[in-house]
Amino acid sequence: EAGVAQSPRYKIIEKRQSVAFWCNPISGHATLYWYQQILGQGPKLLIQFQNNGVVDDSQLPKDRFSAERLKGVDSTLKIQPAKLEDSAVYLCASSISGRTYNEQFFGPGTRLTVL
Amino acid sequence: GDSVTQMEGPVTLSEEAFLTINCTYTATGYPSLFWYVQYPGEGLQLLLKATKADDKGSNKGFEATYRKETTSFHLEKGSVQVSDSAVYFCALSPNGGSQGNLIFGKGTKLSVKP
Numbered sequence: 359e360a361g362v363a364q365s366p367r368y369k370i371i372e373k374r375q376s377v378a379f380w381c382n383p384i385s386g387h388a389t390l391y392w393y394q395q396i397l398g399q400g401p402k403l404l405i406q407f408q409n410n411g412v413v414d415d416s417q418l419p420k421d422r423f424s425a426e427r428l429k430g431v432d433s434t435l436k437i438q439p440a441k442l443e444d445s446a447v448y449l450c451a452s453s454i455s456g457r458t459y460n461e462q463f464f465g466p467g468t469r470l471t472v473l
Numbered sequence: 474g475d476s477v478t479q480m481e482g483p484v485t486l487s488e489e490a491f492l493t494i495n496c497t498y499t500a501t502g503y504p505s506l507f508w509y510v511q512y513p514g515e516g517l518q519l520l521l522k523a524t525k526a527d528d529k530g531s532n533k534g535f536e537a538t539y540r541k542e543t544t545s546f547h548l549e550k551g552s553v554q555v556s557d558s559a560v561y562f563c564a565l566s567p568n569g570g571s572q573g574n575l576i577f578g579k580g581t582k583l584s585v586k587p
Contacts, residue, residue, distance in 0.1 A: 362516075391574065400477070400562050400577025401517070414574060449517065453573060460573055464509075464517040 360384065362465035364450050370471045376438035379468045383431070383452030389413075390427055391462065392435050393449040401449055407433065408455075437470075445472045475500040479563045479578035486553055486585050494548040494581050496537075496563035504565040506530075506539050506546040507575065511560045520548075520561070553585045 363382040371377050383390050388409050393401035404423065406414040409430040418425070422441070427433040437444055447467040453460040480495040498504065508520040508530070521530030523539035523546065530537050535550045546563060563578040 389573065393575075398579065400564070400579050401575070402577070403574045406574050451517075455573075461519045461522075462573065462575060466516045 362450055362452055362463055364448075364465035364468055366468055367466065368469050368471075370473065371440055373442055373472050374439040376436065377440055377470065378434050378436045379448050379450075379470075381433045381435070381450030381465060383433070383450070384463055386454070387452035387463075388430070388455050389453045389460075390433050391451040391453075392425055392433070393451065395447040395449055395467070397446070404435070440470075440472045442472050445470055475504065475565060475567050475576050477563050477565055477576055477578035479561075479581055481579075481581070482560075483582040483584060486583070488555055488585055488587050489552045490585075492548070492550040492553045492557075492583070494561055494563075494583070496546045496548065496578060498544050498546065498563075498565050500544075500565055500567060502567070503541075504567050506537070507564040507566070508535070508537055508546070508548050509562040509564060509577075511562070511580075513559070517562070553583070555585045555587050558583055558585045 390407045392404045395401040404418045405425045407427040410427050425435045447469050449467045450465045451462040453462045476499045505524045507522045509517045510520045521532040523530040526541035528539045537548045560580045560582045562580045564575040
């Protein structure tokens with residue numbers, strides 16, 4: 359079974375530029391999550407989708423971050439414009455459903471460096 | 474709000490030593506508790522979980538017991554191996570069930586020397 363795919367794996371941009379990350383979850387997984395992991399910290403949830411609807415985006419900085427999951431499969435996360443403090447690893451995860459007991463499967467992450 | 478606190482690292486042990494990584498949590502209601510592991514160069518993966526008080530999760534020789542009275546979920550292994558070197562994250566999923574988002578601790582880096 360293929361795992362969660364993410365691209366690109368690494369990205370370096372200047373501040374005020376825009377960037378987009380892509381995630382392809384495990385086939386059949388209804389729930390998709392985007393987490394931000396700053397160096398030395400644990401991942402923090404940015405947004406959770408159930409199929410193509412948003413369940414929780416309370417911690418998403420909506421003035422600069424946006425995310426979509428068209429057709430309930432792939433998802434993209436965009437930052438526009440980027441700030442220095444956005445330097446982090448962006449993790450995508452998926453699960454069969456959003457229930458607490460369902461295991462989340464994580465992708466390898468995209469490491470973003472903002473200069 | 475809900476939160477997870479785990480012991481600071483890094484932790485360095487010799488092979489076959491006993492491992493404990495402390496984890497305590499703050500949450501309303503009855504969260505589910507997890508340990509995730511991140512091996513060098515790999516993504517996060519679930520190590521073990523417990524969904525109710527007094528449950529014991531176990532996998533690959535690791536164990537953790539959900540202690541509601543002490544709000545703890547300490548990770549233990551009786552004899553570590555070099556291959557256990559990784560970063561370990563304690564996490565909770567808040568009460569409610571319909572939203573499975575995870576709240577993570579900061580992670581504890583474990584290095585096991587031969």
